[in-house]
Amino acid sequence: MMRGFDSIESMNGDELLVKRKKGSKKFVIGAAVIGVMFFLVGMLIGFFGHESEHAPSPTTTKPEVLDPTQLIIQNVDVNFLQTLLKNFSSKARIAGTESGSELANMIRDMWASSGLDNVHLSTYKVLLSFPNQSDPNKVELVNKTTGKIVFTSNSFEPGLTTEDQNKSFISYNAFSPARTVLGSIVYVNYGTVEDFQYLTQNLSIDLSKKIVIARYGIISASKKVYNAEQYNASAVVLYSDPADVNRDSERQSSGSAYPNSWWLPKGGIQRDTVNYDYGDPDTPGYPSTNYNLPIDPSKRALTKIPCQPVSYIDALILLSNLSGSVSPEHWHGALPIEYRIGPGYENNSEIEVKVTVNNYLDKRVIKNVIGMIKGSEEPDRYIILGSHHDAWVYGTVDPQSGNAALSQAVEIFGHLLAKGFRPRRTVMFCSWDASELGFIGSTEWVEENLQLISERSVAYLNVHSLVEGNFSLKAVSSPLLQDAMYTVAHQVPSPTKNFSTLYDLWLAQSKLYSSNEKEPSVSYSLWSGSDHEVFYQRAGVSCADLSFNFDFRKYPITTYPLHHSAYDNYFSYEHFNDPGLNYLANAPLLPFKVTRFSAALENFITDLVHNYKEIWGQNNVQYDQLISAAKNFTEATICFEKTLLSEKELNKKPLKLRMYNDQIMQAERAFLIQQGLPSKPFSKNIVFTQSNSEPSNEKSFFPGISTTMYNIKNGKSQWDQLKHQIYLATLCLQSATTQLSLPGTCN
């Protein structure tokens, strides 16, 4: 299946390089991202060592002369990537279905034939959620007196090209309970904490037993439902407003959307999962092995109110002619209506909304594919690369652009291995299942291997929606990895003509947003978005998630328009996106910069002081301890970096090297707190996480402190909670400080 490896095996190294260099340059953007990822992997795994027992024949180029970085970069094969992408997204790859499982097997077979040391399926039987095919979910308008149905929403997305024709799948929100609810409707904008506060406090609207309609964006669907449940709403209807998914909204009925552009057409429907925490809802904290005992169903972290997504052409009908006041200006989307709030309809109090959800839960087997290359020097230190293979429908961007890149990586690494090159550290490749339903595959795997992952993992690098747009690199990362990304971005050629390196492009685009930027922008929002969450929040492993994004100034939207719709398929990818390829390798001292980490933390604390001036200093809260702990941490990081030996010296002292690296790894883990966030016990990083009820406009680092301060500012008396959160943050900073200060050093 796919392109065989025979043709590669029969060539020698030089032929291979030449042939690959000739590969199509069509997909230049993906190449840059993959370039960063592979350079980074190279820095982390360490130079490939050549194994004498597998020495190449004398006729091939001397391996010692080959630059491993170039070796990898130049082996990227654009045609191969294209074939992978097309095959991966040729069917809907929904977790727990036959064609989803088929893809896992396909990847397993392909990886196994690539020559990795080990490839296996890691399977779990987990709780999944499916729509009822014979009795689809719907949102209706009903005359409550006559019982007459005056409108019914569409659950299917219409076929618009041969790629999606006759293959449509029912739209739903996974893990919404099956229920039918009747009530009057209220528009809640994006459904953020602030939106709900505005409705209930400023407008004094009672939301209990109301059906709320919210537009996708800003925060996750789960959080919208969580907020609605807090205010006792009876159901949630979600839709993608044209303001967020079709900016040519004046012409929304015309043909300007997909299949003619990347915009979501009027019948498109975005799916999403609405579970409140990640992983199998039946086994929080533990792996779903076949001998585990599920928790009581009433204790699952799932919503109790039904939720259903609709297209914006259907939302137009639901939102038209609402009664009540006109919503604030910034609540207005791009539908040709007034965006009133409700509840109910103007001059038509007979009409109510009826939400019918017929989803069902089912235990199904999911399959992660795990591949491994054993490290030559430090086999007990892991660099983990991951993507996922399950999709909402075809998922060409999300996740197959990332998943294809991962398989390309496996093939190249396997080939280099066969040629006798072995990385210093162990490399693991993971293609996760059931990621779209709450990162279930990755979570169960990390839960099963928690101690090992926590103890041994140097870094987890994730890709999923690798090519969302063609503007600039988007890096979500731990501060520890930030400088390493800059280093490698300097080495990767720019995918566009105006810049020499990717770094230049990245920096220039960052400056467009904030002219004072001196460095490319990196996001620290490691609390959600993809499979790195469990690695970061549970095991404390340094993480990065890479992609190419679109220009947010041009398109002020929070995700690419076809996201999670049936129209994210190979047709739209081929026409409106742009994959491609480049590459890496390096030395055994981890490229983590601890001063970057401490500087970031000091900044967050400065922001907190600034944002909550009126709270700071009241009520005997021990802020001083926190600030002084942060300063001590900064000093420790400076001292630590000063005392690091040069890499050359270190190569002579493998033990010293290992000790340095251990200190850095543990400094990252020092920020995990066992109990996690109050309402999210598995969100354990005290700095970089987010609660379900986080204010969306706040900088949300140190969420335990910032959310509590926000609540105090809004009149709640949570001083003890604030003291406890300050105490925990102080303890974590102290712990990180001691990790970097060996006894007797720097004091």
Place this chain on the structure above:
Amino acid sequence: MMRGFDSIESMNGDELLVKRKKGSKKFVIGAAVIGVMFFLVGMLIGFFGHESEHAPSPTTTKPEVLDPTQLIIQNVDVNFLQTLLKNFSSKARIAGTESGSELANMIRDMWASSGLDNVHLSTYKVLLSFPNQSDPNKVELVNKTTGKIVFTSNSFEPGLTTEDQNKSFISYNAFSPARTVLGSIVYVNYGTVEDFQYLTQNLSIDLSKKIVIARYGIISASKKVYNAEQYNASAVVLYSDPADVNRDSERQSSGSAYPNSWWLPKGGIQRDTVNYDYGDPDTPGYPSTNYNLPIDPSKRALTKIPCQPVSYIDALILLSNLSGSVSPEHWHGALPIEYRIGPGYENNSEIEVKVTVNNYLDKRVIKNVIGMIKGSEEPDRYIILGSHHDAWVYGTVDPQSGNAALSQAVEIFGHLLAKGFRPRRTVMFCSWDASELGFIGSTEWVEENLQLISERSVAYLNVHSLVEGNFSLKAVSSPLLQDAMYTVAHQVPSPTKNFSTLYDLWLAQSKLYSSNEKEPSVSYSLWSGSDHEVFYQRAGVSCADLSFNFDFRKYPITTYPLHHSAYDNYFSYEHFNDPGLNYLANAPLLPFKVTRFSAALENFITDLVHNYKEIWGQNNVQYDQLISAAKNFTEATICFEKTLLSEKELNKKPLKLRMYNDQIMQAERAFLIQQGLPSKPFSKNIVFTQSNSEPSNEKSFFPGISTTMYNIKNGKSQWDQLKHQIYLATLCLQSATTQLSLPGTCN
């Protein structure tokens, strides 16, 4: 203070050895224990490396020739030990009092002058419990009609020698609440789970609102109170039965006890703490730093019923003439009475018991003394030696015999350091405060440094009641350290004439108990008893606690008779115990034997199968998974030990060595479960821990499984709980297995 170090400093190495060899051989027994401890420390810290910058002058013996083992052993100074012991126990050293604090300062000063790299006090303000000096606790007999007091117990122990004259302290049970309770009395033997079951099930006695009287022994005082509270008793009276503390009980009123023997005299009272979990009750899970927030007092893990200890001469009065049936034979102590059960008194229903407790809680500062020698090769790997310095009164055996040995160790290590010898790994010396009140000093310190301790500690070695008797070595240890103790016991001379080495003595004495024994007996009961608990249960560090015990066949008692009384003082120690000294050093591969560990676990599981034949195999519990996980672990340990390189080869490969050692350390930690035992969240080792309500006659390894099986056997339907516990144990075994199996090795 004490003996200065000047006299040592002015000698050269040889003079020193000679002088010390001439030291008194009076205390030969302690010497053997200290010998084992120091040999073990030597094996763990690695050979002392000689630092060229501190090279001794050419006139001294060449350091390379000195055997570090002998160097340490022969530097033990019996006279110095004797002086320390006398000074340490010259006053009552109760935690949180002036003379307790004075001792901490004394030790700090002494250690600082010994030349360690760093010595400091680690202080915490914690919740302690004290008796009311002006209104002492008491147990009375009252005529409930007339209100007349017919008997009042003594709260003071009478002065019997110049060592204890006029210095007596009020007896109490720490953390008993202040309350006065009136009610009829019931005798409950040792107050075990089985004792209470017998009373309530076999005899159908309703214990609610009864005052129960229990004898000390078999289980901790806390557990007796915990059990009493489960059955709704209103108060607990504790006493030491002469059967357990004065076996010459026929002559109990004569002068055969202290000060004429080691037996507890009739007026002696054993103190104890009755808190339900270890550490500061105000800050479970977190250190009591000055900016921490105490939990709500109602949530402290403390008993709600009062508890008070009395002497056996007072217990005689309380137990005389009880009504009800005669208790079973094995409930009979050695008082000249019938040991009836009650409730209340025969032919005297007017008489009730009144328990008055006036204890008060107070926040006080406690002081741990922490000393450190930075390791030359692996400063980030710690060997920790600990004892405690607080005592119930004088505490010459408990803890000063151990605490003096620790200070002796500090002095010798400091001296060797000054001579230019530095251990490979970091050594920490810890003298804990407030250990008698629930290991508070050690717990707060580990809680403050949890990540560091967990990540870096190789082993924690504890001594406290170093010389309880003069029979044989008593070793409580993790199975991983067991073989290392055998190795060193072979190198230590026997303290008695009939044997050549301590190993021979230890083995011979073990065979007296069980003639089939092929090895000296070691206990794995690492769940209580001293300050190692928090290291083992929270941080997963391999631990050992060493002492010399008495002959249990001769004295079938569960602790030495003067334990926790005012008569455990220098007088009794000098007359009835026997301290002394010996020593060690070795190589950097940890002497941990992983096959020993897996063999122990397989044995426990075999025992479980045997003890619960009728339960095993029922109700779809996945025993097979557990058994196969245990077998896989055994295979992994065998493979791991096979693939270990020889020490000689390893010394050339510091990185490989470090990796092996990391694997072993992590295999120990693999058995920690985050949530801990259901009722004891900080007891986290799934194999070696014990719940508050553990049946006392059961082998209590894997307590989650064994207690649940016991409950099922006794009619409770706890199948889901059993399945969950089996699942957790299986996961831990799998985790330990993967820790020992590097990718690609042994499979």
